[in-house]
Ligand SMILES: Nc1ncnc2c1ncn2[C@@H]1O[C@H](COP(=O)(O)OP(=O)(O)O)[C@@H](O)[C@H]1O
């Protein structure tokens with residue numbers, strides 16, 4: 612039995628170019644309608660779903676009359692811009708049939724590397740989920756070049772899984788999962804049902820490029836699983852043409868390849884904070900705020916802050932100290948050090964008046980806080 616999707620509440624579902632575009636001949640409306648129906652069923656089970664969908668370039672090629680994929684980067688970008696309209700249109704119509712709203716979110720890797728944009732993307736996506744909307748994400752091909760040339764949406768799917776701390780990443784593709792070798796070339800290849808994300812042996816099996824339509828091949832999916840595991844998300848790679856693949860996964864069926872994250876979510880997040888981000892500043896908390904954070908699992912409000920040390924920008928990782936100097940927590944700050952100094956000791960209801968804007972009632976939201 613496969614329990615990953617059954618127990619997951621927040622799921623990223625990535626559909627590859629090879630699936631969405633009906634082998635390059637425009638968008639596969641029937642396939643998109645089937646995913647929408649299944650995602651509606653997942654939502655009815657209380658799961659939150661974010662889609663990462665490729666297909667803009669292939670649809671744009673069809674609409675603009677290109678027989679084969681252009682090599683000129685700006686023609687590719689033009690195709691993506693034209694095709695993205697078609698993608699948005701068909702997703703909107705398909706989900707609307709189930710009473711679900713959709714949102715178009717176009718991201719680049721650079722957006723997620725910048726802390727301020729990272730926080731904005733994160734807040735927007737979680738707000739969309741709270742409002743019951745299904746976000747449909749693609750790479751913002753108009754403003755990037757490298758990604759179009761070498762890019763794949765598997766990596767984007769993993770970055771989004773990390774961004775909103777999803778429980779699972781489902782990568783739907785034109786194969787039944789990861790095989791011991793490329794099944795297009797080796798008929799004796801067998802399906803790998805289980806593995807551990809990050810196991811180098813998997814990378815060796817997945818070598819080589821993908822189909823003529825897709826960009827990444829299997830290797831980028833294996834690397835995406837490793838990346839998603841960084842925030843504790845498990846990955847499933849499965850055949851997306853199965854009419855009920857998602858609902859069967861949600862019912863607990865073992866389908867495709869399941870790559871489990873070796874560490875739990877909290878551990879992974881702590882590790883991420885510890886490894887990837889140096890703390891830019893410090894805030895000293897009063898005893899009441901320490902109590903709220905450590906015992907009650909609450910966010911850090913400015914009223915509980917007695918001192919701000921160092922200079923930091925919005926979205927920076929800062930350390931929270933108790934009055935005796937001991938480290939209590941680390942987290943991503945909603946405000947710059949200058950702003951934090953103006954609102955410390957103040958009730959959150961005064962933030963807007965003091966700063967002229969409100970980024971949130973808390974200095975560090977509990978979702979962005981790791982206790983030490
Ligand atoms: N070990 C493997 N197992 C399965 N597929 C593999 C493997 N190695 C390479 N591939 C290739 O990867 C392709 C899927 O990648 P890709 O075409 O990029 O799809 P997508 O558009 O869904 O991202 C398969 O069609 C297959 O030819």
Ligand SMILES: N[C@@H](CCC(=O)OP(=O)(O)O)C(=O)O
Nearest residue numbers: 627628665666667668764826
């Ligand atoms: N952003 C591009 C998709 C990139 C791509 O093909 O990725 P993938 O589906 O992972 O092989 C598009 O919409 O055409």
